[in-house]
Amino acid sequence: MQLYDMTLHELSDMLAKRKISSKELTLSVLDRIDVTESRLNSFITIDRQGALKQAESVDFKRSKGENLSVLAGIPIGLKDNICTKGLRTTCASKMLENYVPPYSATAAQKLSECDAVIIGKLNMDEFAMGSSTENSFFGVTKNPFDVTKVAGGSSGGCAAAVSSGEVIAALGSDTGGSVRQPASFCGAVGLKPTYGTVSRYGLVAFASSLDQIGPICKCVRDCAIMLSHIVGHDKHDPTSLNRGYPTFSADTISSLDGLRIGLPTDLYEKCTDPDVLARFEDAVRILEKHGACVKHISIEGIRFALPAYYVISSAEASSNLARFDGVRYGFRADGISGINELYTKTRSQGFGDECKRRILLGTFVLSEGYRDKYYKKAVTASRLLVHSVKQQFENVDLIATPTCAETAFDIGKKVSDPVQMYHSDIFTVLANLTGMPAISVPCGLDKDGLPVGIQLMANSFGEQTLFDAASVIEACVGRIMRRCENDRI
Ligand code: GLN
8 A cells, every 4th residue: 555545543653663754755645646636636735845844854853763743744734724824825715815824723733733744735615615615716626536526515625635645634624514524525534523622713714603623534543633633722712612632532442332323314314315325324233233222313493404504604704704805915906996996896806606695695694674584593593403402412422314415426516506505514514503523434335436424423522432433333334445446536
């Protein structure tokens, strides 16, 4: 197996034992990018020189016998809405096409302090709005399993890069499913942590009450390692929680005795793809075989989840995106006379269609006369959902659904039908509305060889339970790799 196809923990071990150097590993990944990137378009910015310099510096530290982090020397990619000091951060938007942040996001900073090697910035839907990475100013990212399919979104670049070996692990952001859905489309593991556990400082805001940074990795154990290194209180983020965090682990455990799994059958019976359902049911049976017991549950108000998510996230987005006005930073339109024209032309030319749609929707639902009818109702629905999910967690430990009702779809299939695109998030938004953690782990392939993911959701701070159950599934199903004969990328 090539270095770029190995997992973070395997490579970390090899680095520590000096079987390989970080420079060698970084070159393996950069060479892989040279082969694959023209077909995948996972990256917006590749920092070849910065990465090699960092790798050499880690190798030097190691040669002096310094005590290094497990992440030291590991090539990592960051979604391009995570600010990196001195390295362009675009949010896949013309608005920030040339924006170079003067500071790094706390999560990025933490990785750098662990001596991780930052390879570059990964493609995404503009300002993280989308489910397919087709809304990027820098072009669509393609799925490594089949380049005619989307990689998912909005963290499609992260998932495609991890699954194709362009990076060893990545950090994405998840507001309504953007880490889990692309991970499931690309055969990777993606985790949305409990709201408030990972600092949002330096993550360009989409919907602040829902956004959370999370890892996309090749296996569950790598996810646990990444999470352990990015959690923690941050005085720069007022929603960051000040509590003790364990070191998360995901060593295969053989028994899930006593673990109670809730199946919200009325939610996923809408899933019409027989392969997705069959793989999902196989995965549930694996959990049962290892001692878990399964209960059918019904989450009161679940039908409000998707509409509430789109109302709340658009409302918050319309407010967060107001700062892109052509005055302070970012793109400014040419040939303007007067302040009104400055705003109008800059925003008309700087934002893509989906961002404009959300700004219009968000402004509408917050406007005088409509606020009570839409925004306040959505907030009430969201509170109801928190209440009903908390009630469920008195009787079950995890709630399982497919991550997505279908596997990766054809590029272009949904671009002209936003409502159909929004339905991609039917199973994922609940974790964001309730702030609870959820993981997507591969559970097999469909008849066309495309990955299927199962989503497990836990009560707040239940990440370790997610890792325990997910690693049992992973141990039985195996890592989902690109089929070699299909590895045309
Ligand atoms: N697909 C969802 C949306 O478009 C989720 C996006 C996200 O999680 N960033 O809003």
